[in-house]
Amino acid sequence: MSGAEIARQDRIRELARQALTEGKVDYFIGWKAGHVPSEVIPAFVRNVDECDMLLWNPLCHHNLTTFLKRKMPDPPDARIGVCVKGCDSRTLVALLQETLVDKERLYVVGVPCDGIIDRRRLEKAFSDEVIDIAFQGEQVVVTTRGGETKELAYEELLLEQCASCDFPNPRYYDDLAGELLPQPEGPPRFPGLEEYEALSAEEKDRVLADAFATCIRCFACIHVCPVCYCWDQCVNRSRRPALVGQKVAAKENLMFQMVHMFHVAGRCPSCGACDRSCPVEIPLYLLHRKMNKELFEMLGFQAGLNVEDKPVFQTFNIDDALGEQ
Amino acid sequence: MKFLARDQLPTLLADLSTAAEVWVPVKQQNGVVQFDRWAPDVDVELDVFLARQSPKENVFPQTETYLEYRYLMVCSAQRPEFTDQTREELRQLVESEGGEVVAEVPPVAQELLLVADVGGGSQGEPGLGSAAGMDDSAQIILGLRPCDARGLSQMDNVFGGYGGFYFDPYYNVRRNNTTIIAVTCRTPRSTCFCRALGGSPAGTEGVDVLMTEIEGGFAVEAVTPKGESLVERSVFEKAQPEVEESAVAAKQAAEAGVNVPFELDGVREGLKAGFDSPVWHDLAMRCISCGTCTYVCPSCYCFNINDEIVEGTGERFRCWDNCFNPMYTLETSGHNPRESKHARFRNRFSHKFWYYPDKYDSLLCSGCGRCxxxxxxxxxxxxxxxxxxxxxxxxxxxx
Structure with a gap:
């Protein structure tokens, strides 16, 4: 791990300790090691002496702001400390824009981020179970259960979205863990869409139909999504009215995901949590990142940048270029 | 014991597929391994340790249509002339689609309701509206792991009428026509815990034939009479003594790779004693209340029944459900006894290790670790x- 990353981790622990000692929060949400060192999971720390289990490294992929949305805090009025990366901070900003979380009950630690590892891609390079992933400078040392060890380049293992990240720094925080990173120049990037966009309408239909035929409707994608907060009132499960078919079939599955996509449009910053949570690896980014690209090109809008902004579907601008589309 | 040479696997599959539909683990385009129909151009994937989902769907499809119907309703008081017309329409429908009028509500509420079962099924599949339409074709599942097979056998009690409870004809017709050829695990994962539950990476519960990978092929053992007749096929050779020795060694190596992370004794009592424990709140903190664990589980079996109707044509089907779903316990009054996240979370574990064992004398977990x-x-x-x-x-x- 680089010096900067160790410094961030130390600072996260220190800020968590402080917040708990001062009674600023009831619990603090960060990341910790799972059942094997290669697995990082959300950590809920209530006691000062547990703060040392908090960690920071390029495996901390969970967007922890999902634990702030309706029905997730326990007790419901808990005062919560939470760590956010750049992308996570944008979902938090989206929640704040809609006043769905109370700023007063929140303590936010912003963590500048160099990019998260694509664990799925990494695992596919091994037939054995990956149990340890260690970071040594620019190298990632991967160890399997059978004892095989391989060194891979960190740069090459980054999630596609991280390799062209526009916001490595959090957009909203109370305290910062580590130094801010240089802010990338230029217009926002929407990677990974070229191949899909080059297809004809029929081919696009087929790609989506094929992808969603494998959906098992576990709803991980919507539950893990911080800005998808209808909880029990989700239209995708509603029987009255029965707007979305309950059958698990390609067409119905796509319909369900379309509902999700349109519903989070304007609030989704493409953090990729849905994509990473899908147990059957449906490329959900195709829908969400594409939607965000459209929103930017049509309306110049990007989700979750400033708390004062209004989500795009809650505003009307006479200059919006809708007429030209 | 028999021996099957590795290069004879396609021959075996081709042979088996003459009399039954054969399902095997297959690597999909995106690299995810799932059970799929075998065909001569399909590669069987036995290197990836577990398929993403067990072949639970082969006996308990995620969506299963019970029946299709036409639902004709006329307001007989206001438009009495339509009553006869509707009857006639329905009669023609029954004639043309081979259905049957299963309910006719007399026009007491100034309405005439006619419901016709038109055989069920969809997309060219035979209907399930009547027993005659039930899918009873033979299937063979090859390449599942012993925990997957055990998961199926654990579900059998709830669908099989155990203890005088409901007997599910749809499940059982499929289950009885299914032959299970499991393959002993080669490289168990750190998440495996079958041994903690009395299972084994070479377990035979729910298995008809067990194949164990050894040098050059597989050691093959028949476990049930169904399995006995299957291994009579000529593609299986008589096993030399060293085949048996290698199989024992392979099984022992697999056993050694499975951790025993907890004592099963005391789990049920602990769940009972701790039902109201505040510990559940802590345990459920990182749960996001989706249903992934239940849909990748080889033994979670909960389902709901839906009626979906469009312009008078309806379908009644069952669909997998899970205890994290709000509708799972929602009552007609609008009250939901399991409102909070931790209560839904608690149910999954209590069901598997307490309620189900109490009622059906079996665990409802085989330790595959997919969840x-x-x-x-x-x-x-x-x-x-x-x-x-x-x-x-x-x-x-x-x-």
Whole structure:
């Protein structure tokens, strides 16, 4: 791990300790090691002496702001400390824009981020179970259960979205863990869409139909999504009215995901949590990142940048270029 | 014991597929391994340790149509002339589609309701509206692991009328026509815990034939009479003594790779004693209340029944459901006895290790570890059970 990353981790622990000692929060949400060192999971720390289990490294992929949305805090009025990366901070900003979380009950630690590892891609390079992933400078040392060890380049293992990240720094925080990173120049990037966009309408239909035929409707994608907060009132499960078919079939599955996509449009910053949570690896980014690209090109809008902004579907601008589309 | 040479696997599959539909683990385009129909151009994937889902769907499809119907309703008081017309329409429908009028509500409420079962099924598949339409074709599943097979056999009790409870004809017709050829695990994962539940990476519960990978091929053992007749095929050679020795060694190596992360004794008592324990709140903190664990589980069997109707044509089907779903316990009054996240979370573990064993004399978990692997936040069933076992110990300590 680089010096900067160790410094961030130390600072996260220190800020968590402080917040708990001062009674600023009831619990603090960060990341910790799972059942094997290669697995990082959300950590809920209530006691000062547990703060040392908090960690920071390029495996901390969970967007922890999902634990702030309706029905997730326990007790419901808990005062919560939470760590956010750049992308996570944008979902938090989206929640704040809609006043769905109370700023007063929140303590936010912003963590500048160099990019998260694509664990799925990494695992596919091994037939054995990956149990340890260690970071040594620019190298990632991967160890399997059978004892095989391989060194891979960190740069090459980054999630596609991280390799062209526009916001490595959090957009909203109370305290910062580590130094801010240089802010990338230029217009926002929407990677990974070229191949899909080059297809004809029929081919696009087929790609989506094929992808969603494998959906098992576990709803991980919507539950893990911080800005998808209808909880029990989700239209995708509603029987009255029965707007979305309950059958698990390609067409119905796509319909369900379309509902999700349109519903989070304007609030989704493409953090990729849905994509990473899908147990059957449906490329959900195709829908969400594409939607965000459209929103930017049509309306110049990007989700979750400033708390004062209004989500795009809650505003009307006479200059919006809708007429030209 | 028999021996099957590795290069004879396609021959075996081709042979089996003459009399039954054969299902095997197959690597999909995106690299995910799932069970799929075997065909001569399909590669069987036995290197990837577990398919993403067990072949539970082969006996218990995620969506299963019971019946299709036409629902004709006329307001007989206001438009009496339509009553006869509707009857006639229905009669023609029954004639042309081979259905049957299953309900006719007399026009007491100034309405005439006619419901016709038109055979069921969809997309060219035979209907399930009547027993005659039930899918009873033979299938063989090859390449599942012993935990997957055990998961199926654990579900059998709830669908099979155990203890005088409901007998499910749809499940059983399929289950009885299914032959299970399991393959002993070669490289168990750190998430495996079958041994903690009395299972084994070479377990035979629910298995008809067990194949164990050895040098050059597979050691093949028949477990049931169904399996006995299957291994009579000429593609299986008589096993030399060293085949048996290698199989024993392979099984022992696999056993050694499976951890025993908790003691099963005390889990049920712990769950009972700790039902109201505040510990559940802590355990459920990182649960996001989706249903992934239940849909990748080889033994979760809950389902709901839906009626969907468009312009008078309706379908009644069952669909997998799960205890994290709001509709799972929602009552007609609007009250939901399991409103909070931790209560829904608690049900999954209590069902598997307490309620189900109490009612059906079987565990409802075979220790495959998929719920740990595919949970978006890696909620760990082993941690939950360990923690809850300690609840009794804690109580005993106090007393």
């Amino acid at each position: 740990i692997m595919y949970c978006p936040t890696h909620v760990d069933i082993r941690e939950v059970l360990r923690t809850m076992s300690a609840e009794t110990t804690a109580e005993k300590g106090e007393a």
